[in-house]
Amino acid sequence: MNDLFQRHTGIAAPFMHDNVDTDTIIPSREMRSGTKSGMSDGLFADWRYTNRQSRELNPEFVLNQEAFRDASILLTGRNFGCGSSREHAVWALREFGFRCFIGHSFSSIFAHNCVRNGILTVRLGAAQLQQLVSRAVDPLQSNQLTVNLETQQITVDDQIIQFDYPQRLRGLLLSGLDPIRYTQRLQNELDAWRENDMKVRPWLYGYGK
Amino acid sequence: METLFEKLWRTHEICQLSDDEFLVNVDRVFLHERTGSIALKGLAEKQIPIMTPESVFCTMDHIVSTRFGRTDATELIGGKEAIQATRAAAKTAGITLFDLGSRDQGIVHVVSPELGIALPGTTVVCPDSHTCTVGGVGALGWGVGSSDAEHAMATNSLPVVKPKTMNAVFTGETKDGVAAKDMVLKLISQVGARGGLGYVIEYSGPAVQSLGIEGRMTLCNMAVEMSAFSGIVGVDEHTIDYVAERRYAPTGEQWEQAVSYWRTLHSNENAQFDESVEIDCNDLEPYVTWGTNPQQAIPINEKVPDPEELTDPAERELAVRSLTYMGLNPGQQLSEIPIDVAFIGSCTNSRISDLRAVAEVLAGRKVAPGVKAICVPGSTAVRLAAEAEGIHEVIRSAGFEWREAGCSLCFFAGGESFGEGKRVISSTNRNFEGRQGPNVRTHLASPIIVALSACRGYISGS
Numbered sequence: 001m002n003d004l005f006q007r008h009t010g011i012a013a014p015f016m017h018d019n020v021d022t023d024t025i026i027p028s029r030e031m032r033s034g035t036k037s038g039m040s041d042g043l044f045a046d047w048r049y050t051n052r053q054s055r056e057l058n059p060e061f062v063l064n065q066e067a068f069r070d071a072s073i074l075l076t077g078r079n080f081g082c083g084s085s086r087e088h089a090v091w092a093l094r095e096f097g098f099r100c101f102i103g104h105s106f107s108s109i110f111a112h113n114c115v116r117n118g119i120l121t122v123r124l125g126a127a128q129l130q131q132l133v134s135r136a137v138d139p140l141q142s143n144q145l146t147v148n149l150e151t152q153q154i155t156v157d158d159q160i161i162q163f164d165y166p167q168r169l170r171g172l173l174l175s176g177l178d179p180i181r182y183t184q185r186l187q188n189e190l191d192a193w194r195e196n197d198m199k200v201r202p203w204l205y206g207y208g209k
Numbered sequence: 210m211e212t213l214f215e216k217l218w219r220t221h222e223i224c225q226l227s228d229d230e231f232l233v234n235v236d237r238v239f240l241h242e243r244t245g246s247i248a249l250k251g252l253a254e255k256q257i258p259i260m261t262p263e264s265v266f267c268t269m270d271h272i273v274s275t276r277f278g279r280t281d282a283t284e285l286i287g288g289k290e291a292i293q294a295t296r297a298a299a300k301t302a303g304i305t306l307f308d309l310g311s312r313d314q315g316i317v318h319v320v321s322p323e324l325g326i327a328l329p330g331t332t333v334v335c336p337d338s339h340t341c342t343v344g345g346v347g348a349l350g351w352g353v354g355s356s357d358a359e360h361a362m363a364t365n366s367l368p369v370v371k372p373k374t375m376n377a378v379f380t381g382e383t384k385d386g387v388a389a390k391d392m393v394l395k396l397i398s399q400v401g402a403r404g405g406l407g408y409v410i411e412y413s414g415p416a417v418q419s420l421g422i423e424g425r426m427t428l429c430n431m432a433v434e435m436s437a438f439s440g441i442v443g444v445d446e447h448t449i450d451y452v453a454e455r456r457y458a459p460t461g462e463q464w465e466q467a468v469s470y471w472r473t474l475h476s477n478e479n480a481q482f483d484e485s486v487e488i489d490c491n492d493l494e495p496y497v498t499w500g501t502n503p504q505q506a507i508p509i510n511e512k513v514p515d516p517e518e519l520t521d522p523a524e525r526e527l528a529v530r531s532l533t534y535m536g537l538n539p540g541q542q543l544s545e546i547p548i549d550v551a552f553i554g555s556c557t558n559s560r561i562s563d564l565r566a567v568a569e570v571l572a573g574r575k576v577a578p579g580v581k582a583i584c585v586p587g588s589t590a591v592r593l594a595a596e597a598e599g600i601h602e603v604i605r606s607a608g609f610e611w612r613e614a615g616c617s618l619c620f621f622a623g624g625e626s627f628g629e630g631k632r633v634i635s636s637t638n639r640n641f642e643g644r645q646g647p648n649v650r651t652h653l654a655s656p657i658i659v660a661l662s663a664c665r666g667y668i669s670g671s
Binding site: 032046088108109183193194208 | 220223224226227228229230232234236243244246247250251255257263285286287290291294325328330331336337338352353354355356357359360363364365366368370402403406407433434436438455456457458459460463464466467470502504523524526527620621622624626639641642643644646647
């Protein structure tokens with residue numbers, strides 16, 4: 001899987017509920033694989049299917065509707081991705097096709113997991129978000145938009161919305177650099193810190209022996 | 210004038226990465242078979258070694274069956290393979306595994322302080338959101354995803370955005386029958402499901418000081434239900450007594466060194482917090498949830514609220530949806546709601562002090578006809594301690610099923626559920642839709658309330 005994110009154009013689907021937890025994104029019984037793949041079938045299982053066994057689709061659910069079936073951007077409410085730290089939620093979303101979430105706020109563990117999987121989380125104010133939602137549900141307008149991390153801009157037709165994003169994480173997403181490799185470049189700092197810590201906290205390193 | 214958090218942070222900060230992001234040392238990593246095995250596999254695939262395998266531990270709790278006579282087999286599809294893959298990966302990686310059949314096996318957040326792996330003043334991460342539980346012993350623990358767990362194992366560090374500090378002060382004294390669970394449910398109902406976002410919450414005040422260490426773990430455990438980075442409690446003599454002679458705790462001269470450092474691990478007088486909230490415990494009643502988020506909690510003698518009275522449209526929408534899912538009506542008395550199941554267990558409330566409180570309630574009582582009641586100790590050590598004390602006999606003869614340690618029915622672990630639409634009073638941490646199985650309706654409460662309700666057949670405080 002590619003962990004880069006530079007720029008993405010896609011359909012935005014509104015999912016403006018608050019406190020959407022990761023059990024809702026993928027229930028634990030749907031996490032059937034011991035790997036990072038094979039999760040998308042269980043995505044939003046309790047909302048998406050009227051019958052969990054036969055996988056009969058619930059026509060009310062936004063991602064089952066014609067206009068949003070191919071959505072790759074999700075517009076979200078407050079505290080999206082709260083609860084369990086299961087990265088399975090992000091793997092399921094990515095496998096389903098999502099590359100970007102635009103919302104009020106995100107749980108911090110969820111937002112971290114997104115960065116690790118090449119997904120962008122953009123925080124917007126209520127008014128700007130509402131504007132994107134109104135547009136997405138208006139059948140007379142296009143529900144496509146472009147998110148550009150290089151310029152930190154969301155483009156809808158000729159309108160541009162500027163957004164903030166932490167600069168170091170932006171660099172990681174733009175370059176696709178593995179965060180472990182990033183930290184390993186600081187090996188000297190890590191070693192020096194540890195050498196000192198073994199003097200300051202020798203009790204940490206004995207493991208009861 | 211430092212807060213406890215600032216002291217913990219200062220000890221672990223390696224370097225600054227950007228404006229508010231720092232590289233922080235991770236002292237201990239804990240894994241379980243659900244998410245940890247994937248992290249071990251990820252590192253192996255990238256051929257990245259674990260920096261110090263002696264600081265990495267793994268347990269089996271999330272998928273394993275909790276029935277006596279258990280093997281690797283579970284009802285969960287792919288469960289057996291996950292258990293066996295974890296065992297193989299742990300062996301290859303050279304980390305310590307608390308496997309099925311071990312006296313040390315149990316729920317990660319129960320085992321980690323119990324064995325002295327999470328110590329005061331340490332940082333602990335686990336690919337599990339309830340890692341904040343270890344704040345009860347003055348450790349800073351936080352949940353991460355599997356990829357971050359890989360990072361922590363590879364480098365003994367993690368990039369962290371420095372959280373702000375919130376002081377949750379619990380004043381006064383709780384009445385008999387009011388537990389740590391009630392204190393934290395009250396707090397969550399007050400600050401909300403995202404009230405802790407961007408904060409580390411320190412629980413303080415006389416009502417916290419008079420709690421045992423296990424009660425403090427219950428408080429810290431639910432910090433994540435407010436979306437907080439973590440929850441912590443300052444170290445006192447109770448903490449040091451609790452840690453003494455734990456298996457992985459320091460010994461001899463190192464113990465003395467550690468203790469003199471640990472005694473500094475509390476917020477200084479007049480330390481400044483970014484946010485503060487006060488809860489008066491003198492008139493605190495047991496709390497029970499009525500909805501599908503832990504913030505939807507009310508005192509047990511109150512009525513299910515009316516969504517129409519909520520001013521925030523999003524909260525109203527959530528409340529309507531919650532009531533529909535829960536099959537409840539506004540204005541219904543909690544005590545008039547019949548239950549199908551009573552469940553005691555989970556990293557929130559399954560320690561020996563919880564089980565002692567339950568046994569006290571159940572002595573000479575019986576579970577109401579038609580109620581299924583299950584008690585799952587948090588660790589094998591807790592189970593053995595309860596069996597040595599004879600508590601399990603009290604719990605069993607009241608009509609509860611007694612089990613092996615694990616996460617169990619808190620979230621469908623082991624592939625078990627209670628059945629469609631069943632109503633559960635549960636000592637666990639999450640009442641999310643579908644958490645305990647498809648359409649299962651969960652009411653969160655303290656173990657005492659779960660036991661009382663089991664006997665009456667209705668949500669009950671007496």
